[in-house]
Amino acid sequence: MAVDMRLPTVIKAMSLSVSAADRKDMVVPGDVITSDTGFMRGHGTYVDEDKLTASVAGEVQRVDKLICVRPLKTRFNGEVGDVVVGRITEVQQKRWKVETNSRLDSVLLLSSVNLPGGELASRNDLCSAEVQSVFSDGALSLHTRSLKYGKLGQGVLVQLSPSLIKRQKTHFHNLPCGASIILGNNGFVWLYPTPGQQEEEAGGFYTSLEPVSLSDREVISRLRNCLLALAAHKVLLYDTSVLYCYESSLQHQVKDILKPEVMEEIVMLTQQKLLEQEG
Amino acid sequence: MATVQVSEAEKVYILHGIRDDLRVDGRGCEDYRHMEVETDVVSNTDGSAKVTLGHTAVLVGIKAEIGKPRPLIPNEGYLEFFVDCSANATPEFEGRGGEELGTELSNILYKVFNNEHSLDLRSLCISPGEHCWVLYVDVLLLQCDGNLYDAISIAIKAALFNTKIPRVHISSDDEGGKEIELSDDPYDCMRVDVENVPCIVTLCKIGHRHVVDATLQEKACSVASLIISVTHKGVITCTRKVGRGSLDPESICEMTEAGRRVGKALHSPLMKLLQQEESLGKKRQKVGFLG
Numbered sequence: 072m073a074v075d076m077r078l079p080t081v082i083k084a085m086s087l088s089v090s091a092a093d094r095k096d097m098v099v100p101g102d103v104i105t106s107d108t109g110f111m112r113g114h115g116t117y118v119d120e121d122k123l124t125a126s127v128a129g130e131v132q133r134v135d136k137l138i139c140v141r142p143l144k145t146r147f148n149g150e151v152g153d154v155v156v157g158r159i160t161e162v163q164q165k166r167w168k169v170e171t172n173s174r175l176d177s178v179l180l181l182s183s184v185n186l187p188g189g190e191l192a193s194r195n196d197l198c199s200a201e202v203q204s205v206f207s208d209g210a211l212s213l214h215t216r217s218l219k220y221g222k223l224g225q226g227v228l229v230q231l232s233p234s235l236i237k238r239q240k241t242h243f244h245n246l247p248c249g250a251s252i253i254l255g256n257n258g259f260v261w262l263y264p265t266p267g268q269q270e271e272e273a274g275g276f277y278t279s280l281e282p283v284s285l286s287d288r289e290v291i292s293r294l295r296n297c298l299l300a301l302a303a304h305k306v307l308l309y310d311t312s313v314l315y316c317y318e319s320s321l322q323h324q325v326k327d328i329l330k331p332e333v334m335e336e337i338v339m340l341t342q343q344k345l346l347e348q349e350g
Numbered sequence: 351m352a353t354v355q356v357s358e359a360e361k362v363y364i365l366h367g368i369r370d371d372l373r374v375d376g377r378g379c380e381d382y383r384h385m386e387v388e389t390d391v392v393s394n395t396d397g398s399a400k401v402t403l404g405h406t407a408v409l410v411g412i413k414a415e416i417g418k419p420r421p422l423i424p425n426e427g428y429l430e431f432f433v434d435c436s437a438n439a440t441p442e443f444e445g446r447g448g449e450e451l452g453t454e455l456s457n458i459l460y461k462v463f464n465n466e467h468s469l470d471l472r473s474l475c476i477s478p479g480e481h482c483w484v485l486y487v488d489v490l491l492l493q494c495d496g497n498l499y500d501a502i503s504i505a506i507k508a509a510l511f512n513t514k515i516p517r518v519h520i521s522s523d524d525e526g527g528k529e530i531e532l533s534d535d536p537y538d539c540m541r542v543d544v545e546n547v548p549c550i551v552t553l554c555k556i557g558h559r560h561v562v563d564a565t566l567q568e569k570a571c572s573v574a575s576l577i578i579s580v581t582h583k584g585v586i587t588c589t590r591k592v593g594r595g596s597l598d599p600e601s602i603c604e605m606t607e608a609g610r611r612v613g614k615a616l617h618s619p620l621m622k623l624l625q626q627e628e629s630l631g632k633k634r635q636k637v638g639f640l641g
Contacts, residue, residue, distance in 0.1 A: 074381075074382045074385070074615060074616055074619050075382065075383075075384050075385060076385045076386075076387060076619045076620060076623050077385070077386060077623065078386065078387065078388060078623065078626070078627055078637075079386040079387075079388050079402070079637040080637065081635070081637055158355060158357070160355075195355045195356065195357050195358075196357045196358070196359075197357050197359075197360070223357075223359065224359045225360070225362055225363040226359075226360070226363060227360075227363070227374055228360065278359050280359065280362050282366040282369075283363065283366065283367075285370055285372060288367055288370070288372050289372065289376070292372065292373075292374060292375060292376040293376065295374065295375065296375060296376060324376070325375075325376025326375065326376040326377045326378075326381060329375065329383070329384055330384055331384075
């Protein structure tokens with residue numbers, strides 16, 4: 072039994088040296104972006120006495136004559152093709168309402184579910200799906216028209232900010248450390264034990280309730296803590312960064328990873344490794 | 351209390367993990383999350399403390415006022431508890447949503463402190479039957495991530511340690527009545543002895559085992575919990591069972607023993623930390639709320 076009690080310390084902002092070209096144009100609400108009236112204003116901006124001002128905290132994006140500010144912390148704004156992990160909140164006649172950390176609940180139509188046993192998803196179940204289209208009010212329409220999507224079985228859900236997930240070709244990864252991960256674009260990350268050979272072929276909505284082995288559990292718990300550590304230090308999440316963080320954390324016990332000084336150390340090592348790999 | 355939704359498969363995963371003593375975040379069944387304690391955060395109170403337990407954040411402020419003692423106990427002061435569930439913690443607490451939880455928490459606090467050993471209430475008496483110190487303990491829930499009782503009790507103990515009650519002396523004035531004078535020196539104050547103040551331990555029954563410091567997901571898998579308040583000597587001052595499920599007598603005994611063990615072990619690191627913080631004195635860098 073362990074009790075870790077201590078006095079609070081101010082979290083120091085950690086940043087490795089970034090070249091001037093890479094430095095992004097960050098603004099906070101109220102910052103003047105430009106006084107030039109020739110620009111069109113996009114999302115996240117407003118005009119205040121002929122000056123274009125930011126209304127959210129984020130990065131300024133200029134596309135020809137359009138200026139918009141992309142907020143750093145926001146609800147998930149889905150686009151067609153995004154992979155999401157969501158929780159079913161409501162079961163209706165011919166569709167499910169899925170919570171995906173967006174402004175409105177997403178919709179999973181029964182007609183978009185083409186899997187054996189797909190009708191058996193009930194309230195509070197988790198599922199992975201892809202965005203098929205966006206309704207006019209901004210709600211997302213999801214589909215599970217592939218064996219890799221479907222109801223999720225045993226595992227751990229980590230809820231993070233959508234802006235931390237890097238857009239990649241694939242969001243389903245079988246990590247070499249012994250667990251699998253689904254990095255949903257909406258910030259919901261699902262960690263689960265890598266399914267065996269027979270289970271992969273069954274796919275769809277079949278869930279196994281067999282106890283997961285202790286070694287798999289340790290890997291999943293360690294990954295979960297690593298994800299939280301990376302998110303706390305605002306590091307972009309993708310399979311490589313998660314893996315490097317996992318490797319850097321092996322010298323510590325799983326439950327120690329969430330201590331502030333251990334988090335800092337692990338994230339620093341991860342960022343160094345990532346820079347070395349790119350540079 | 352704030353609730354999260356958990357699917358059946360997630361519940362099974364959590365249950366099996368607890369059975370093997372490996373929780374989702376890698377802790378054992380009797381481990382606490384990372385805790386941070388800071389006192390003297392609110393300047394216009396006589397004592398205050400802020401405790402962060404994982405993502406749960408609790409703020410306690412104590413004000414000492416002179417009042418009339420209770421008619422049945424004329425030579426003791428007393429404590430008044432008020433718990434405010436702020437809407438900052440979770441949208442469920444908006445408006446009057448947090449009132450029910452707040453009253454439940456205050457009632458348990460009254461029960462926990464309702465014995466003659468927790469605090470020396472006689473030291474709070476000024477003149478028997480006429481004047482005594484009343485300590486108004488206000489608890490504010492800032493963030494809710496499970497295990498409110500434990501965080502609140504640790505914050506109360508830290509705030510009581512930090513409380514400085516001004517010294518008064520009574521003099522009789524011309525008409526024969528009593529006059530109370532506060533001393534001029536702002537540093538001339540008395541402290542409350544918090545050695546016997548109990549700490550609350552919440553044990554949630556999940557499957558056949560129990561866990562200490564449950565997160566909201568683990569709480570969703572449990573149907574019954576036991577709340578035990580334990581002093582540093584291992585004396586239990588109050589027990590209460592919460593939840594819709596039932597507990598059989600053997601589990602209650604087992605959980606009580608575990609609660610006593612865990613509760614006893616909470617006090618010495620807390621006192622050491624509080625004394626360390628006090629010894630830093632003016633050099634201490636206050637973190638407060640913007641850290």
